[in-house]
Amino acid sequence: MIQIYLERRTTSMLLMFVAWLLSSMAGSALARSSDTPLEALIRQVRSEVKPDQAMQYMRHVYATDRWFTFPKFQETAEYLARTMKELGLEQVQVLDAPADGVSQFGYWTMPLAWDVKQARLEVVGRGVPAEFRVLADYERVPTSLGMWSGATPPGGVTADLVELKDTSPAAVERLDLKEKMVLIHENPTNIKWLLAKKGALGAINTFTENPALENGRQWINAWGDNGWAFIRNSSKLLCFSISPRQTAFLKRLMERRGAVRVKAMVDSRYYSGIYPYVTGVIAGTSPEEEVLTLGHTSEQGAHDNATGVAAMVESLATLNRLISAGKLPRPQRGIRILAMGELYGSMHYLATDPDRARHTVAALCLDTPAGFYHLAGTEYTFYLNPHVSKSYVDAFTLRVARAYFSELSPPRPWHWREYDSGTDNYLGDPTIGIATTWPYSGTGVHTHHNSEDTPETVDPRSLRDLTVLDAVYLYYLASAGESEALWLAEVALSRGYEQVAHSYSRILDRILTGGDHEPLDQLLRQGLDHIAYSVDREKQAVLSVLRLIPESGHEKTKLSLSPLLQSLESFSQTQAERLRVAVNRRASQLGIATPVEPAVAAANAQLAAASGIVVKRKRIGTLPLDDLPVDQREGYPAAGFSGTPVTALYWCDGHRTLAEVIRLTRLELGPSDFDFVGYFHFLERHGYVEFVKGSQEVR
Helix, strand or coil: CCCCCCCCCCCHHHHHHHHHHHHHCCCCCCCCCCCCHHHHHHHHHHHHCCHHHHHHHHHHHHHHHCCCCHHHHHHHHHHHHHHHHHCCCEEEEEEEEEEECCCEECCEECCEEEEEEEEEEEEECCCCCHHHHEEEECCCCHHHECCCCCCCCCCCEEEEEEEECCCCHHHHHCCCCCCCEEEECCCHHHHHHHHHHCCCCEEEECCCCCCCCCCCCECCCCCCCCCCCCCCCCCCCEEEECCHHHHHHHHHHHHHHCCCEEEEEEEEEEECEEEEEEEEEECCCCCCCEEEEEEEECCCECCCEHHHHHHHHHHHHHHHHHHHCCCCCCCCCEEEEEEEECCHHHHHHHHCCCHHHHCEEEEEECCCCCCCCCCCCCCEEEECCCHHHCCHHHHHHHHHHHHHHCCCCCCCCEEEECCCCCCHHHHHCCCCCCCEEEEECCCCCCCCCECCCCHHHCCHHHHHHHHHHHHHHHHHHHHCCHHHHHHHHHHHHHHHHHHHHHHHHHHHHHHHHCCCCCCHHHHHHHHHHHHHHHHHHHHHHHHHHHHHCCHHHHHHHHHHHHHHHHHHHHHHHHHHHHHHHHHHHHHHHCCCCCCCCCCCCCCCHHHHHHCCCEEEECCCCCECCCCCCHHHCCCCCCECCCCHHHHHHHHCCCCCEHHHHHHHHHHHHCCCCCCHHHHHHHHHHCCCEEEEECCCCCC
16 A cells, blocks of 8 residues: 655645634534644545435436436436435536437547347257256346347347357458357457458357356447447447356357357347436536536446445535535535546537536546445555646545545555546546546455446445545535645645655666666666656646636746745755766676766667657547547557557647657656557548648658
C-alpha cells in the first residue's frame, strides 16, 4: 500500500467554515476539536450517509439493468429521474442520446437500439440429461444471451456445433463454419468479424474471467464487427454464453458423439431508438461552474455498476439533506450527477454542449464494485489523471482517502495507481479538460461481467465508504475559493516532492545494484530526464488550482504560488545533483577515472522522421476505430481506452512534434518499441488526425 502524506494548511476561510460547522453541531460528539476542516467535513458527511438507502438504490438499478435492453435502460433512467426529483435535486432531466448505429460523438459511433423478448438454446437429440438440455434461457438467466444477439426465424433454427480450438485468423480461415454454431473458448467479440466473414450462424461463448464460478455465465456486452457496440451494418450473428459446467458437459458430449446439434430460438430486434441517460444538480450560489460525479448505468451487474450509481445518488442525497437542514452552507459551485451509458452517454453529454466541459472544474467517476470487507482485493484503489493532465485533484483525492480510511476502526487499507482507463475517467483527456479521478476495487470473488454479480454480494460498508468519499470530494471542491485553492496547491506540492524524489530513487537503485550491462552515462541521462519530467508535471499540478480562481485573480494567485514552484524546482535540482554524485561514486568503485556525463542520445530513424510531424487532433476523445473494419487497420490497434496509443494521442496538442510526443509517452509509460510514426500516418490517412506540418510516408 502506498499512502501519501500531504501537508496541511489551515486557511482563514476554512477556519471560519469549521467554526460555523462546529457551532451547528453544538453538543454533538460528531466532530473533535483537533479536526482539520477536511476531517470535520468527513465526519459530518459520514454521520448523515444512509447505507441502507444506498443499497435500495442499487437493487432498483440492478432490477432493470440486469436485462440490458434499451427499453429496460429507459426504465432505469426514469426511476433515477423520479428519485432525484424526490430527493430535491434541480434541473433533473432524462436526456436522449441517439441509438441509431450511425451518429458519432467524438469518434465513438452510437450503438443501435436492441430489445429481446425471449431466447433459448437447447441440445438436440436423445440421451441428454434434463439439467443440460437447455443451455441458455434468457428469461431465467439474462446473461445466457449476448447483448445485441441477432434473431432467428420464429420457429428457431437447428445447426451443427463446431468447436473452435484455435482462433487465429489462419486457423479459422481453414474451417467450414457456414451456418454453424461455433463453440468458442475466448471472448467471441474478438473474432466476431471473422465469424461473420466465414458465414457462421453464431457463437456460443464458454470464456469466463473466473472458471471457479461453475454456474456463472460471462456477459458478452460487445457485439460490433469493428469494436464494442453493434452499429448499423454490423453482422446479425447469434450469441449465447454458457457456464463452465455446461461447457464441460458439451465437450464430453462432442467427444462421445462426434456430431452435436443445437437449436437456437431468439426473438430480438434492432431499431433506431434512444440511449437514455439522466442528470440532476444541487444548485450552487453561482451558476457558472460545477463539479461532477459520473458513473454508468446500462450494465447487468450489481457491482458493475449499480453500486456506482447508487453511491452517487446517496452522495447527492446526503449533501442535499445537510444543506437543506442548514448543517452545511450551500456551495459556490453546482454539484452535478450524470448517470449514463458507459462512454457513449458521457461522450454525447460532452460533445453536444462544449460549455459543459468548460464549466466543470473537476469530476469523480464511480464505476466500481463495493465488495465485502473480509474478502481479499476489495480495498479501494484510486486511479489518477494522465500525466499530460496532472492536477491538484490527484493529491486531493489521496488526501481525502487517507483522512477517511485512517479513521475507520480498524483502519482500512487503500491504494493508488497511475492513470488507466476502461471507463468514464477519460475526462482528463486534454481535448475535454476535466480533471477526473476514479476509485475502483475488486469484488473479492471475481464476478466482473458475470451472472453471479448480484446484490447479495454487495457490502453496505463499502457502499458507505464510496458514498462518503464521493460526497466529500464533490462538496469540498464545489465550495473551494481562493484560500482553499492555495491549500490545495500545498497539498499538490507535498505530493510533488514525493514524486520528484521517486524519480531519483527509481534510478538510484539501478545505479547501485546494476552491473556493466547498463552504462552509467545512460543511467545518468535517464535519471536526469525523469527528474526534469517529474518536476515539470508536478509544477503543472500545483498551477492547476488556478482552475478554481476567477480569471481576474490568476496573476495574484500565480504570485502566491511562485514560492511553491521555486521550492519544487530547487528540490529537483538537489535530486539531480545527488544523482550525479551517486553515478560518479559508483564509477569510482568500478575503476572509472573520468567524470561521467549524461549520454548523448544516439541517432534514431523513427525520431528523426517524427521530428518533422506535428499531430493535430480533430475531435474530442479517443479513437475506437469502430467505423473501420479490422482487416483494414494494417495491424494497428484501436485507441479507445488506455495504453501506448492513447497516451501518445493525449500528448498530441497540435504544437508538439511527434518526436516530443514519443519522448513524453516513454517517460510516462516506460520504454516502448511501438511504431509511433507508422501509427500516426495510418490515423492521418484515414482522417482521424491531421498533420500540421510534415506528411512524408515512412516505410
